[in-house]
Amino acid sequence: MGDDIFCKLYGTWREQGKILASDKSEDDGNDEDENAYSIWCVTPATVGHALLISKRHVERIEELKEAELKGFIEARVATQRRVIRALRGDSLELTNFYRDLKDNPPFPFAGELARQVLGSFSPRQRTYASFIYGENIGDAAGQSVMHAHGHIFPVTRPGQNVEEMLMRYFGMLALSEGYHPELSYSGRGETIAKNDVAEAYLSGMQVVPGHMKLELKLSAKYLSELDSGDLKKFFDLRQEACERIAPILRNDNLGFNYLEDVNQRPGVIAHLVPRERKGKGVVDMALKYQGQSVGRY
Ligand SMILES: [Zn+2]
Ligand SMILES: [Zn+2]
Incomplete structure (x- = not known):
């Protein structure tokens, strides 16, 4: 385990039901052999912006073993499905999440982004089944948490x-x-x-x-x-x-x-x-x- 925010908060996220999806089936409740999981990003660039995180602490995706990599991509697919479901649903899940983020931001920038995303949010949001997936690899590229993860942005x-x-x-x-x-x-x-x-x-x-x-x-x-x-x-x-x-x-x-x-x-x-x-x-x-x-x- 590392001392970064993902390693520190995973247990809490799990307990509080904040995990959106993982490479294991979502309802068996067994996270023992999970390789990757996702949460809503607290610095949302788009409505439905999710974070995909490696369960094991490594700095870069390349350090993952074959099975872990496969799990990482499977968790990405499961997350995409989960994001689309939230966008096409009654929109309450996401509006509640962004409202709470706006009112109780972990840092001011998060609150600012939550406000903007809420402003651009429409209940009848068109959704497309495509995404832009991005990773910052290394400090110079803007990697702020040194624990392998990627950002999933729904195409709007x-x-x-x-x-x-x-x-x-x-x-x-x-x-x-x-x-x-x-x-x-x-x-x-x-x-x-x-x-x-x-x-x-x-x-x-x-x-x-x-x-x-x-x-x-x-x-x-x-x-x-x-x-x-x-x-x-x-x-x-x-x-x-x-x-x-x-x-x-x-x-x-x-x-x-x-x-x-x-x-x-x-x-x-x-x-x-x-x-x-x-x-x-x-x-x-x-x-x-x-x-x-x-x-x-
Ligand atoms: Zn870590
Ligand atoms: Zn990041």
Whole structure:
């Protein structure tokens, strides 16, 4: 167990019924062999924003074993189902959660976000079965809790996707400012790492230097279709891509934002964005993408 907030609060969340979903069936009440679970995020960027958390204390998803990884992705699928149910339900669960968060925020920013989310909440909220999934990997990428977790943002209007979100957040990198001449970007861009499950290559449009895309090479369209061995290979590849880009950018303290389109774009499933200086992470990106402005925090 670590001394971070997830390790400290898990027992309390379990007791208070705050766990939304896990990779084990939701009603058998047995959390012994659970690998991952989810809760509503207290810094909501969107209505229905959930946090997916590894049960075992590790800093990065890549440290999980095959079975734990499979459990993590299964818990993600279960969470997505749970989020859709809450959004399509009578909306009381979520309005109550955000009202309580607004009135009793654990820190002021949480209350501010709760107020905004409530303001944008409509009982007849349209829901789509797609999500943007994001992880901040490392301090420079805005990882604030050093316990492996991801953010699940429900897509709130059709067509929302990671590429558009990144372009709006970072802007497109001008050819002159930071392209590395030793790398080829034209079209599909140079391959950075590959194995028999997936390939990481430089995005043709770079939002920051070293911006990569990850593509599944198997007939599987989504991570949830991979068996545990292939899933492990996917995350090994992600790790390798991070390690290979670091010397090119000459930065040993790179962080990475990992952003995945879930249930909407088979094939190219994710973006890996190197962050050279400490900055904000995926929650801020999702917030800005919603068009909400929260000022300074
Ligand atoms: Zn922990
Ligand atoms: Zn986070």
